[in-house]
Amino acid sequence: MTAVDKSSEKNFPNEVKLLDAIYEDIIEAVHNEPDMNDIESMRLYIENSYRIFNRTIFRVVEIKNSLTKNEKLDSSTWNPPA
Known part of the structure; x- marks a missing residue:
């Protein structure tokens, strides 16, 4: 791996x-x-089983929030050339 590859690799x-x-x-x-x-x-x-399903749902939401908390939202618009 080059230095570029290592910097782009993410660890979770x-x-x-x-x-x-x-x-x-x-x-x-x-x-x-x-x-x-x-x-x-x-x-x-x-x-x-229901207890495990509920706990799984909570953990999946926690993972989603963890992955998206540092992600900046793209609020730009696309304006094609006239």
Whole structure:
């Protein structure tokens, strides 16, 4: 890599940590599938799934805000030549 490539490369350690946490939650939810014949375990599975979905939504919004907080909005207009 040249010096130009290194300066243009971005590193997002906080975002990667949040994405890893989301991944772990989703894997945990998938692997904890209950016995379909046990109503109580199904109820707990559904409650835990909703909790994980809500936490995932919060983390995704947090990642989005983190990525866009330093981004300057482009308020220029495009005026084509006459």
